Amino acid sequence: MNARRVPRRLLLTLHLGEVPEHLPAWVATTRYGVAPADHIDGGIVDRLLNDLGGAFRCARVHSARKPRTTAIAGARRFDDVEQLSGVARVLRVELQDDAGIHDLVTALRQVPTVEGAMCEHLSYAPLDSTSYRALAQAQSGPTFDPQEAWRPHELIRLPQALGYTQGDPAVIIGLADTGVALQHPGLPQAAMRRGFDTVDLDPSTMGGLTLVGDSHKHDEDPSDDVGHGTACAGILRADGLDLPPGGAGQCSLLPVRVLAAALAGERRVGVGSIANIDAGMKRLIDLGAKVINMSFGTAEHQLPDGGAPPHLEVVRYALARGVILVAASGNSGQAERYFPAAHEGVIAVGSVNLRGEPSRFSTRGEHVALCAPGEGIWTCGLTDAPGGLQRANGTSFAAPFATAACALLAARANARARPLTGTEARALLVDSCRPHLRADTTGCGAGVLDVWSALRALENRMDDEDDDAGDGDPGTAP
Incomplete structure (x- = not known):
């Protein structure tokens, strides 16, 4: 059991009520052809990601438990348990530039709307x-x-x-x-x-x-x-x-x-x-x-x-x-x-x-x-x-x-x-x-x-x- 950082990738958890609706689930981007998001909040989070990570793309790690009735393939609606536990609020962010990722993680943790930020890593068995x-x-x-x-x-x-x-x-x-x-x-x-x-x-x-x-x-x-x-x-x-x-x-x-x-x-x-x-x-x-x-x-x-x-x-x-x-x-x-x-x-x-x-x-x-x-x-x-x-x-x-x-x-x-x-x-x-x-x-x-x-x-x-x-x-x- 060991750990190794995944280059150019981080996991970002936003506070309850701070995740915008436009962010797709990751499986929707791989299975249904939905494009990952290129912005999150239009504010300080986006500025930090662009300044320290270059261009980025983002999607939710998880899909919702129940599908939403909508014409958008792969779209979901998260329930209260998913929101309160945090699974609805975890984002997978892929950066263009990896050089400043440690400074980026430190800076993101200071943002009031951010609950947690970490470099993604690998787990072994x-x-x-x-x-x-x-x-x-x-x-x-x-x-x-x-x-x-x-x-x-x-x-x-x-x-x-x-x-x-x-x-x-x-x-x-x-x-x-x-x-x-x-x-x-x-x-x-x-x-x-x-x-x-x-x-x-x-x-x-x-x-x-x-x-x-x-x-x-x-x-x-x-x-x-x-x-x-x-x-x-x-x-x-x-x-x-x-x-x-x-x-x-x-x-x-x-x-x-x-x-x-x-x-x-x-x-x-x-x-x-x-x-x-x-x-x-x-x-x-x-x-x-x-x-x-x-x-x-x-x-x-x-x-x-x-x-x-x-x-x-x-x-x-x-x-x-x-x-x-x-x-x-x-x-x-x-x-x-x-x-x-x-x-x-x-x-x-x-x-x-x-x-x-x-x-x-x-x-x-x-x-x-x-x-x-x-x-x-x-x-x-x-x-x-x-x-x-x-x-x-x-x-x-x-x-x-x-x-x-x-x-x-x-x-x-x-x-x-x-x-x-x-x-x-x-x-x-x-x-x-x-x-x-x-x-x-x-x-x-x-x-x-x-x-x-x-x-x-x-x-x-x-x-x-x-x-x-x-x-x-x-x-x-x-």
């Missing part, structure tokens, strides 16, 4: 894994061990949880990642909702990275060229034939490709701009995702130009819509904050090994809620051949176990006609954790995920609520 197929061909490295594959699931008592509830297809898990290998034989097609792709990167902004495969313009194909998203998908929804069944049971999976594939040396990584990631996140929310897994992030000390951390507006929007957000804490092995994991309201997940001990690479901090297995995780790989597996390590693969637990909790709450908020889900997971076995676990959260205990805690709470409701005086029938 490295994958520490080995392809089972490649290893078998090379006759070296680990070979698939079915017994070992079950150990992470047994550690957090997933088999017992799935024996109690199988989940619900109506509960949608959003997977914001590098996409998914859609034809993988170990991922049931019936579990997969129609996904999409919000990656729109310029190869000239990648520095030393070389983009691989599809990297330009939004489309409806979330195919994975890295393997990171496919690994997360396997933890959530594997069919249970070669691998243990996915922890989310019968809950649906909605993949969005927010990270493109790039070569870092000989290794493929996922890379995406903050605007692309946030656009994908918002669309997941608008399509009804109840839980979203975010196995990516940016370290606070790597953020360019200071300012507000990334993903703030879309996190606020998700929480306002009742979405449960789960994120990987990071793989630095240090006590620090990665975003989006460190945002308030996000369930940040660290990693433990198969003995339940905190992983050396797991990022720590007061914001970390709990840990889940993140070492030696056998899951789906990129290969389409039967047995296309990989053995993965990282908090990226601990987070999906907690995401699966949240999906099962939401499904069980649905079965009894109860809502479940992110705050409630976090409390259930944290309060039901098994304590860490070692003493040196500061910053590793409340303990190790216990899905079965979390489900029982939810069931007991709902039973108590029913009992309390029955204790009242029913009154006299009319």
